[in-house]
Amino acid sequence: MKKRDNNQLTPKEEELMQLLWEHEPILISKLIEFYPEPKPHFNTVSTVMKRLEAKGFVGHNEIGGSFQYFSAVKKENFRNKSFGDFIKNYFGGSYYGAVSALVEEDKISATELKELLELIENKGKRNG
Numbered sequence: 811m812k813k814r815d816n817n818q819l820t821p822k823e824e825e826l827m828q829l830l831w832e833h834e835p836i837l838i839s840k841l842i843e844f845y846p847e848p849k850p851h852f853n854t855v856s857t858v859m860k861r862l863e864a865k866g867f868v869g870h871n872e873i874g875g876s877f878q879y880f881s882a883v884k885k886e887n888f889r890n891k892s893f894g895d896f897i898k899n900y901f902g903g904s905y906y907g908a909v910s911a912l913v914e915e916d917k918i919s920a921t922e923l924k925e926l927l928e929l930i931e932n933k934g935k936r937n938g
Contacts, residue, residue: 817891819867826858827867827881827888835871835880 819827829844830836838855859879862868867888870877901907909926912918 817865818895819862819865822858823862823865823867826855826862827883827885830868830879830881831885835878837873837876837878839876841879 826841829841833841833844838852838859842849842852842855859868859870859877863870863879867881867883868879869882870879872878897903897905897908901911909918909923913923
């Protein structure tokens with residue numbers, strides 16, 4: 811089995827980070843309230859938080875004997891790196907290949923593609 815890179819998140823870690831980005835800083839007991847049913851056990855969330863902290867994704871402050879957690883990585887930075895890794899791993903680094911796959915699988919419409927072209931053209935005008 812391939813060992814996971816410390817810069818990658820497991821699905822459970824990513825789920826927890828999404829909640830943390832949305833509600834930070836937060837105590838674990840409060841964070842659990844935002845989980846859908848069935849809610850995970852406090853110890854389970856605590857263990858995942860410790861792993862995230864060891865990986866450098868999370869930090870904490872001690873408040874009254876409890877840990878208040880906060881993200882140590884901005885969501886945008888994580889998203890950009892993760893997306894870049896996804897494109898590299900599944901499309902050989904080709905964004906064209908990724909968009910082509912979306913078109914082939916009917917995951918993006920002609921209207922959406924036109925909107926993307928407008929974004930690209932407008933960005934060129936702003937930067938030019």
